[in-house]
Amino acid sequence: MEQSDLAMIADGLERILTDAPLEAMDHAGGVDAHSDALWNNLSEAGYPKLCVSQEHGGFGGTFADAASLAQIVARHAVALPLTDTIFASGLLSECGVETPDLRIAIADPLDPSAPIPHAAQVDAVLRCGEGKVTLERLSETEIIPQAKAEDGAGFWSGVGGDVIAEGTAPGWLNARSFQAIAAFSRAASMAGALEAVLSLTLSYTQEREQFGRPLAKFQAIQHHLADIACETAASMAAVEMASDAITGDPLCGTYILDEIAIAKIRCGEAVSRVSAAAHQAHGAMGFTREYALGRYTRRLWQWQDEFGSEALWAERLGSNILAEESPVLWPRISRPI
Amino acid sequence: MFNFPRLEFDASADSLRRDVRTFLDAELASGGFVPAADCWVSAADPEFSRKMGQHGWLGMTWPTQYGGGDRPVAHRFVVTEEMLAAGAPVAAHWIADRQTGSHILRYGTEQQKREILPRIAAGECFTAIGMSEPQAGSDLAAIQTSAQRTDNGWRLSGRKIWSTGAHYSQYMIVLARTSPAEGRNRQVGLSQFLVDLSLPGIDISGIKDLGGTPHFNETLFDNVDLPADALLGTEGNGWAQCMGELTLERSGPERFLTSLAVLEQALPTIARQADSRRASEVGSILANLRVLRRMSLGIAQMLEDGESPATAASVVKEMGNRLENDIVARLRAMLAGIARSDWPDGFDTLLREAVLHLPSNTLRGGTTEILRGIIAREMGMR
Numbered sequence: 001m002e003q004s005d006l007a008m009i010a011d012g013l014e015r016i017l018t019d020a021p022l023e024a025m026d027h028a029g030g031v032d033a034h035s036d037a038l039w040n041n042l043s044e045a046g047y048p049k050l051c052v053s054q055e056h057g058g059f060g061g062t063f064a065d066a067a068s069l070a071q072i073v074a075r076h077a078v079a080l081p082l083t084d085t086i087f088a089s090g091l092l093s094e095c096g097v098e099t100p101d102l103r104i105a106i107a108d109p110l111d112p113s114a115p116i117p118h119a120a121q122v123d124a125v126l127r128c129g130e131g132k133v134t135l136e137r138l139s140e141t142e143i144i145p146q147a148k149a150e151d152g153a154g155f156w157s158g159v160g161g162d163v164i165a166e167g168t169a170p171g172w173l174n175a176r177s178f179q180a181i182a183a184f185s186r187a188a189s190m191a192g193a194l195e196a197v198l199s200l201t202l203s204y205t206q207e208r209e210q211f212g213r214p215l216a217k218f219q220a221i222q223h224h225l226a227d228i229a230c231e232t233a234a235s236m237a238a239v240e241m242a243s244d245a246i247t248g249d250p251l252c253g254t255y256i257l258d259e260i261a262i263a264k265i266r267c268g269e270a271v272s273r274v275s276a277a278a279h280q281a282h283g284a285m286g287f288t289r290e291y292a293l294g295r296y297t298r299r300l301w302q303w304q305d306e307f308g309s310e311a312l313w314a315e316r317l318g319s320n321i322l323a324e325e326s327p328v329l330w331p332r333i334s335r336p337i
Numbered sequence: 338m339f340n341f342p343r344l345e346f347d348a349s350a351d352s353l354r355r356d357v358r359t360f361l362d363a364e365l366a367s368g369g370f371v372p373a374a375d376c377w378v379s380a381a382d383p384e385f386s387r388k389m390g391q392h393g394w395l396g397m398t399w400p401t402q403y404g405g406g407d408r409p410v411a412h413r414f415v416v417t418e419e420m421l422a423a424g425a426p427v428a429a430h431w432i433a434d435r436q437t438g439s440h441i442l443r444y445g446t447e448q449q450k451r452e453i454l455p456r457i458a459a460g461e462c463f464t465a466i467g468m469s470e471p472q473a474g475s476d477l478a479a480i481q482t483s484a485q486r487t488d489n490g491w492r493l494s495g496r497k498i499w500s501t502g503a504h505y506s507q508y509m510i511v512l513a514r515t516s517p518a519e520g521r522n523r524q525v526g527l528s529q530f531l532v533d534l535s536l537p538g539i540d541i542s543g544i545k546d547l548g549g550t551p552h553f554n555e556t557l558f559d560n561v562d563l564p565a566d567a568l569l570g571t572e573g574n575g576w577a578q579c580m581g582e583l584t585l586e587r588s589g590p591e592r593f594l595t596s597l598a599v600l601e602q603a604l605p606t607i608a609r610q611a612d613s614r615r616a617s618e619v620g621s622i623l624a625n626l627r628v629l630r631r632m633s634l635g636i637a638q639m640l641e642d643g644e645s646p647a648t649a650a651s652v653v654k655e656m657g658n659r660l661e662n663d664i665v666a667r668l669r670a671m672l673a674g675i676a677r678s679d680w681p682d683g684f685d686t687l688l689r690e691a692v693l694h695l696p697s698n699t700l701r702g703g704t705t706e707i708l709r710g711i712i713a714r715e716m717g718m719r
Binding site: 333 | 341343346351354418419422597600601604605607608611613615616617618619620621622623624625626627628629630631632635649652655656706708709710712713716717718719
């Protein structure tokens, strides 16, 4: 996809989400009238099919293009499975399956006991098996809601699961790369939400006064904000780097898996630091259910763990290096981007 | 402030990288150097600098008429990062190549450019930074060093401190007050001077750092007569020029690759005792280093495009410094439980050096506190 086309699509999404009612953004899970209306709006505009091939009626975008939209979705704290549906539809399309108009979740193939993100908000779940992917129906009765989860995450009860569609996985797609693509969507989401946390914390500390002056004038608070800015910048750079790798090699080689690992690690680490600093700067207000900060940090903490936490990816990446005959970091650090 | 453009390496950069690695391997094999921690500050070897000059690896981006290589910024990045990763003795020329040369190119007279730049590019002329003073550290605008106009030029008086390598340098760029502050605005009335350190009235005395290495200095300027053309750039524009210099100083790979040479030496030892704890540390360090490098490359690209990304440079230095210290702490954690008899030869010394250099990472070139202040100001908080 041309960058100018992507920019146009991104602008359109930005506009729709800016105009959407808050009710469609801020609810813990499930589906309601507000989110239904917003979904229909997005669906009619074709957003869920960003990565679906043109012959299947999509835009033919890459997963790097999907990451751009994922950041926007996260920045608006949208309580809809749009990011997952975009990535899942793209994966289905890669497997030659024409995606039906459904809301789709993605199950982690390497951690079958993990909760399925968005489970209560979707019609179906995409799973990766040996040499194939399957799209299975997921109805509310088959879900055990995860306690205190955002966006309807839940555990699969193990019943039901009628197959809606099945596709043969291309050579590059296996459980490992499938999980990596999903992890990449979370890295992008984290980067987007971190941006929102930065601007929210900035405006709060500039408005809120204590000791007769805005919090932003206190050096200790400025340092929290500088920290948030640095970590956000690093997260965005990490996602960009992985995006460049994906754009350069759509066949998802080892190199891409490494770059995705780096993005998931770096964004995950940033979330811990940023959420601590942002909540500290917000005081008790940020610890309330109503205030907007939690809309982001609750999701960020969830995304940290989905499709492999930063600890898991770091261990995997580090193990590969330490298993080499002459372990050395520099060739990996200095690899051309 | 979050837009770090992508800097691309083409085939010529890749072939340059191979040449540099071949050179470094040969130097290492022949005992030309022993890898050092913090090599760009503590490991000065004029002979090594001259060799780099002969290869055309200094002043790489400057015009050929001044001894430069007229090469893209990506090429200079390749050479500097390879040197740092190897822990090569690059301290002698580091400041001249990184910032003084570019500064002379931008603000110097034609004669200065013709006389000094080719010598820097040959690895035969080294320079020092004259910003801090005994009473003016983070509060740089509080400097007391002054320059008064004379019939033939300027007379410089004052003291500069923490100047790395002044004892082997031929020149120092000195920030001095040339007219009084305007009320509370102390950033006006400052000017930069390109000072020949062989002039009478200059006394340089070494200061040992925490680990005992005499790498930095205090320099006394006792009524030093400077020629008129020693004024670098515009009179009264010293503050802005200084900030431009600091952008060059803050964003390079030396802000996050200082401890890597130490870690690399220990990696085979660590690998023999590989477990999930050690693997996690290695994976996280790789992720952090690679992302910072991406950001640093982006700044190099912005500088080449003629921008002055001061805030982005502060972001890279702040995170890089934090990471440097983190790497040494994590390295110690990974070594815990591995008998010293299994460590590589000389590694204990290298690690001691790295530990003793830790405090300087978050101080030199702008403290963490100053950098965070710059970032906060960019966001409109100050």
